[in-house]
Amino acid sequence: MRIIVCIKQVPGTNEVKMDPETNTIIRENVPAIINPFDTYAIEEAVRIKERRGGEVIGITMGIPAAKEMLKEAISLRIDKGVLLTDRKFAGADTLATSYTLSKGIEKIGEFDLIICGKQATDGDTAQVGSSMARTLGIPYATDISKIIDIKEDKIHCLKITDDGYEEIEIKLPALITVVKEINMPRLPSIKTMKIAQKSEIEVLTLNDTDADEKRTGLKGSPTQVRKTFVPVHEVSNEMIEGTTEEKAIKLSEILLKLKGKVK
Numbered sequence: 001m002r003i004i005v006c007i008k009q010v011p012g013t014n015e016v017k018m019d020p021e022t023n024t025i026i027r028e029n030v031p032a033i034i035n036p037f038d039t040y041a042i043e044e045a046v047r048i049k050e051r052r053g054g055e056v057i058g059i060t061m062g063i064p065a066a067k068e069m070l071k072e073a074i075s076l077r078i079d080k081g082v083l084l085t086d087r088k089f090a091g092a093d094t095l096a097t098s099y100t101l102s103k104g105i106e107k108i109g110e111f112d113l114i115i116c117g118k119q120a121t122d123g124d125t126a127q128v129g130s131s132m133a134r135t136l137g138i139p140y141a142t143d144i145s146k147i148i149d150i151k152e153d154k155i156h157c158l159k160i161t162d163d164g165y166e167e168i169e170i171k172l173p174a175l176i177t178v179v180k181e182i183n184m185p186r187l188p189s190i191k192t193m194k195i196a197q198k199s200e201i202e203v204l205t206l207n208d209t210d211a212d213e214k215r216t217g218l219k220g221s222p223t224q225v226r227k228t229f230v231p232v233h234e235v236s237n238e239m240i241e242g243t244t245e246e247k248a249i250k251l252s253e254i255l256l257k258l259k260g261k262v263k
C-alpha cells in the first residue's frame with residue numbers, strides 16, 4: 001500500500017500572533033513543530049503499513065527549513081519526505097495550498113490513501129484535506145476516529161459526526177482526515193532517529209511539478225484577509241449579599257434583566 005501523509009509545520013505555541021499590517025501569521029522567533037493533528041495521521045499511516053506492507057511518504061508545502069520537520073517525521077517511522085518549496089508558493093490561501101499539494105502528490109505518482117490531520121493549529125480552517133480530494137478527483141471523509149479495516153480497494157472507518165459516530169466505507173484511492181481519538185502516536189526510537197539523521201528529503205519546486213503558476217501562492221489565492229483580531233471576552237462579577245431569601249430575589253431580578261437584554 002502506498003500512503004501519503006500531509007504534514008504541516010506550525011508555530012509551536014498556543015498564542016499565534018498576527019502582523020497587523022499584513023494580516024499574516026508572525027513566524028519569526030517562534031519554534032516550529034509538526035502540526036499536532038498530523039502526528040496522528042503519521043502514526044495511522046505507519047500502522048497501516050505495518051499491517052499491510054508498503055510505503056509511507058510525507059509531503060509538506062513550506063519553507064526550506066521544513067526539511068527538518070520531515071526528518072522528524074521520518075524518526076516517527078515514515079519512509080520518505082517530500083518538500084514542496086518555492087518563493088512562488090508563498091502567501092498561499094487554502095485553495096492555492098491544496099492545489100499545490102495535489103500537484104506535488106501527482107508528481108509522487110500512484111497512491112492508495114492520503115491521510116491529513118483534521119486541521120492545522122495555526123490556519124485552523126480544516127479545508128485543505130477536502131479541497132485536495134476535490135482537486136485530485138478522489139472520494140474523501142473527514143474526522144475519522146478509527147480505521148476498522150482496509151483492503152486493496154476500500155477502507156472501512158468510523159467517522160465522528162455532530163450526533164455521534166457513523167460507519168462508512170470508501171473506495172480507494174481516497175483521502176481521509178483524522179482526529180486525535182484515532183491513536184496514541186509513538187515516540188521516536190534511537191534507531192529511527194539515526195535513520196532520520198541520515199535521510200535525504202526530496203525537494204520539488206514549481207518547475208518540478210505540472211502546477212500552473214497562476215494557481216499557486218498569492219496569485220492563486222482568492223481569499224483576502226480584511227481584518228484579524230483577538231476576540232475580547234468581558235467578564236464582570238457581582239457579589240450578592242443578604243439572607244438566602246434576599247439573595248434569591250436579587251438573583252431573579254438580575255436574571256430577568258439579562259433575559260430582557262437577550263431579547
Ligand SMILES: Cc1cc2nc3c(=O)[nH]c(=O)nc-3n(C[C@H](O)[C@H](O)[C@H](O)COP(=O)(O)OP(=O)(O)OC[C@H]3O[C@@H](n4cnc5c(N)ncnc54)[C@H](O)[C@@H]3O)c2cc1C
Nearest residue numbers: 061091092093094097116117119120123124125126127128
Ligand atoms: C490570504 C491569506 C494569506 C495567507 N498567507 C500566508 C502566508 O504568507 N504564509 C503562511 O504560512 N500562511 C499563510 N496563510 C495561511 C495558509 O493559507 C494556511 O495556513 C494554509 O492554506 C493551510 O490552511 P490551514 O492552516 O487552515 O490548514 P487546514 O485546512 O486546517 O489543514 C488540514 C490538514 O491539511 C494538511 N495541510 C495543510 N497545510 C499543509 C501544508 N502546507 N503542507 C502539508 N500539509 C498541509 C495537514 O494534514 C493539515 O492537518 C494565508 C491565508 C490566507 C487566507
